[in-house]
Amino acid sequence: MDGTVKAYWIILLCANAAAAQHVVGARAGTVDLTIGEVSADGQPLRATQTNFPLLRDGRRIRTGDGRLELLLAPGVFLRLGERGALRMIQTRPMTRWWS
Secondary structure, three states, X not given: OOXXXXXXXXXXXXXXXXXXXXXXXXXXXXXXXXXXXEEEOOEEOOOOOOOOOEXXXXXXEEEOOOEEEEEEEOOEEEEEOOOOEEEOOOOOXXXXXXX
């Protein structure tokens, strides 16, 4: 293979990897997955493959006959099952865990 063909394949592979990365710079409060009936402050909430809602401080989340997966920190998820509820008190990461 000559250099042009190799470069073409490298670009093609990198483009596929970039397309698979849905959320760039995920933050605490990002809704990763919703299944069934999920609401935020009484309004329906839906996460899709291209839309990841971000919860603001103080929002109340409820699941009826549904489920929710919420990002708390990179690699840390909270899963809320059917007929569950939570309030997002703060989305900023804590920098100090003790006084």
